[in-house]
Amino acid sequence: MQHMLGRFSAGLYATMRIVVGLSFAQHGAQKLFGLLGGVGSGGQAQLFSLLGAAGVIEFFGGLLIAFGLFGSLVALIAAAEMAVAYVRVHASRGVAPIENGGELAVLYGVVFLYIAARGSGVLSLDAWRQRSR
Numbered sequence: 001m002q003h004m005l006g007r008f009s010a011g012l013y014a015t016m017r018i019v020v021g022l023s024f025a026q027h028g029a030q031k032l033f034g035l036l037g038g039v040g041s042g043g044q045a046q047l048f049s050l051l052g053a054a055g056v057i058e059f060f061g062g063l064l065i066a067f068g069l070f071g072s073l074v075a076l077i078a079a080a081e082m083a084v085a086y087v088r089v090h091a092s093r094g095v096a097p098i099e100n101g102g103e104l105a106v107l108y109g110v111v112f113l114y115i116a117a118r119g120s121g122v123l124s125l126d127a128w129r130q131r132s133r
Contacts, residue, residue, distance in 0.1 A: 011122065014068075017071070021063065022063075024058050025059050026062070027055075027062070028058030029059055031055030031058065032044060032045060032056065058081070075112040082112065085102075086105040086109070090102030
């Protein structure tokens, strides 16, 4: 399978980065703007709160990851946010992520660590900036 799909790995990685980044940004839009189901009963998070900080990281970080701008740094910050979210919100509800509702935080965190290690790749503003130099 790797032989068949390997030649598409750069494009598939870019697709993953874009989809994950835009999905993450939607979580931030919920918190910051009350969109897409909003926070709680459709309200917005206070900007200068932990939930507001999470919304800023998720919305703007998700967009930066999707566009591939400062991908490694932003993905590392997003991974750290997911670790904090897991510990503060989910860990007290049970040991396993499937029990405590934290599987999405774990998945995002691991994917963001991978993006932080690999960088933005092709189809990114980081790649465009490198070519422009």
